[in-house]
Amino acid sequence: MVRIEVGANEPLERALKRLKKKIEREGIMKTLKARKHYEKPCQKRRRKQRAAKSSVKKRK
Numbered sequence: 001m002v003r004i005e006v007g008a009n010e011p012l013e014r015a016l017k018r019l020k021k022k023i024e025r026e027g028i029m030k031t032l033k034a035r036k037h038y039e040k041p042c043q044k045r046r047r048k049q050r051a052a053k054s055s056v057k058k059r060k
């Protein structure tokens with residue numbers, strides 16, 4: 001659970017910006033999007049294999 005404490009004189013917009021950054025850093029939105037629909041195990045394997053191939057290409 002992500003928790004942000006807002007200071008007494010802190011604008012709400014700044015607190016929202018900090019919250020969004022923290023959520024993005026922790027990867028919460030990425031996992032939510034991934035879990036939105038069911039993914040078969042074979043589809044997961046294929047996705048992971050494609051990601052591994054692309055990361056190897058990026059290294060070269």
